[in-house]
Amino acid sequence: MKERSAAINTASRRSAPAESTVLIIGGGIGGLASAIASQQVGVPAVVFERAPVLQEVGAGIGLGANGMYALAKLGIADAVKAVGSSVERIEIRGQAGDVLSVLSTGPLERERGVATTLVHRADLHAALAERLDADSIRLNGECIGFDQDETGVTVRLGTGKEVRGALLIGADGMSSAVRRQLWGNQPPRYAGYTSCRGILESGFVSLQEDTGFEAWGSGRRFGLFHINSGQAYWYATWNAPAGGAESGEPLKQRLQSLFQGWASPVPQALANTPAETLILTDICDRPPLPQWGRGRVTLVGDAAHPTTPNLGQGACMAIEDAVVLAQCLGGRSDRMTALRAYEDRRRRRTAGIVSASRRMGWIGQWENPFACALRNTALKLTPQRLARRRNDALLREAVAQLDG
Ligand SMILES: Cc1cc2nc3c(=O)[nH]c(=O)nc-3n(C[C@H](O)[C@H](O)[C@H](O)COP(=O)(O)OP(=O)(O)OC[C@H]3O[C@@H](n4cnc5c(N)ncnc54)[C@H](O)[C@@H]3O)c2cc1C
Structure with missing residues (x-):
């Protein structure tokens, strides 16, 4: 740290x-x-x-174009860009690696000179x-x-x-x-799922430098992004009661079993992350x-x-x-x-x-496999311009x- x-x-x-x-x-x-x-x-x-x-x-952190615009107001956007990694393409994938939806850097972001940036916290x-x-x-x-x-x-x-x-x-x-x-x-209000975050050397994952993804399975998600030229950052979520306290090797093994069979590079990212650096955090808001x-x-x-x-x-x-x-x-x-x-x-x-x-x-x-299949199909059919419009x-x- x-x-x-x-x-x-x-x-x-x-x-x-x-x-x-x-x-x-x-x-x-x-x-x-x-x-x-x-x-x-x-x-x-x-x-x-x-x-x-x-x-x-x-851990890593993603700053959307709006966050980068705010950092520019503080005069810090360039400094953060210099130590972070800009993302041109964010994919939502199924757990088999199929691309369901893509959000690419758009004209408004180009016009304002800001793009989503991932960086080590x-x-x-x-x-x-x-x-x-x-x-x-x-x-x-x-x-x-x-x-x-x-x-x-x-x-x-x-x-x-x-x-x-x-x-x-x-x-x-x-x-x-x-x-x-x-x-x-x-x-705080527990959301019903917990999370784990990890950082590893980017050489261990096959993922284009300007691309990040979040993969959606049943009751589980896994996201992976580069955060600079040498490191990648991942996060995983899964449904669980609040207050889990696993750490180190047992936590790593649990993650490997939760995401077993998911498409590359998910298993590779987990296998190559040092167990002692994993951070478990219950997801809450108010x-x-x-x-x-x-x-x-x-x-x-x-x-x-x-x-x-x-x-x-x-x-x-x-x-x-x-x-x-x-x-x-x-x-x-x-x-x-x-x-x-x-x-x-x-x-x-x-x-x-x-x-x-x-x-x-x-x-x-x-979690329901039928609902998840419907959700993923709906995502696939949603025109990209709607995601672009929201962003x-x-x-x-x-x-x-x-x-x-
Ligand atoms: C798993 C996860 C992933 C996330 N990913 C993203 C992301 O990709 N992009 C994004 O924009 N956000 C993300 N967030 C949210 C983001 O981390 C927080 O919104 C952000 O850190 C909030 O910053 P803050 O300064 O308000 O609070 P904090 O980061 O919590 O900082 C509060 C500070 O106050 C100090 N403090 C607390 N109590 C006292 C006290 N009584 N006296 C003095 N000091 C005190 C603490 O030590 C700490 O330094 C994520 C959050 C989680 C849990």
Whole structure:
């Protein structure tokens, strides 16, 4: 797992942020993007991350054209492209390897200069972190609560310290402490299937560099993409009760048995992935919130609208949030009105993604062989232009939101 910690200090050893600062809780993709975007519009921002080092899990991530457009607004798209892999063709396949549907890079994406890009999460994270100076990221900075009043927000840290700022942004993920204090402690909503992710050397898989695929079987799916010139990334999903805890060799063997008989390169990818690097994650989301923030506090990314990964949009939405939030903060002197304006601009779009992604996962995980055969035939008969239209709408709306 790659990590970046050398230049970044712990929360307790740095000077206190100025009281006009935006305090961002969470140094994931959403938190770092929010800090960059805020600083770009002249609003000082500091990130508090609970972990002792800044790092991401050892997996790949796909950024759709809309996510890349948002990264371009942060000035990072080229850096991510340089360490990632652009995909020209995404196929949905049957488990026998038959191509059911193809989504190719379209004219709108070419016109905007953005294409779906796969990248190692650590490389995306590093590209974001590099845009922030060391003083903007405070490690060992777990938020355990906050108070707000007429003049600002006070965040209580796990170290016993308190920090004061003008606004608070909860970018602390699916189990956000900020969201919990605002809206209570409901558990995430399990989608009924779990996932495993792995990375391997790309030499082990026969797959054209500009092509990725997701194969659909009965109650199981398997996706594979290149993430740079030397590595490929795969993910697998299967229906299972929540809370599985297998790891290492037993997990690898389970995957090999779940995907036994699937067309190449699925078995090859599994066989050549080191068992100790496998990451098992239950797939969850949360129903959309009617209201995200209150007073001087708001949420971004998974803290606001965690989604299942079926559309590959969770991180894309977090980056879009960051850009829109900064636009609202930069454009208004009344900061609380700015937070509400941001939420108003983002709620409908993100709620649509959460429900479309959940629906897509539900269909993708069908188990009944007859229903699966019908589904795959319907997919084969669906004109490619419909898939293209859906994808274009996603980018078109991003352009409308992010261009201001
Ligand atoms: C299997 C899987 C595959 C996915 N694939 C894709 C994909 O291809 N494309 C895509 O766009 N999205 C994908 N996603 C979704 C994406 O990973 C998330 O939407 C994205 O990481 C959200 O970023 P975030 O910064 O909001 O939250 P997180 O990444 O969860 O970051 C939250 C950060 O806050 C920190 N933190 C938590 N609590 C506290 C606290 N109390 N105080 C301080 N810090 C705290 C955490 O340590 C963490 O660093 C996938 C998700 C999964 C599970």
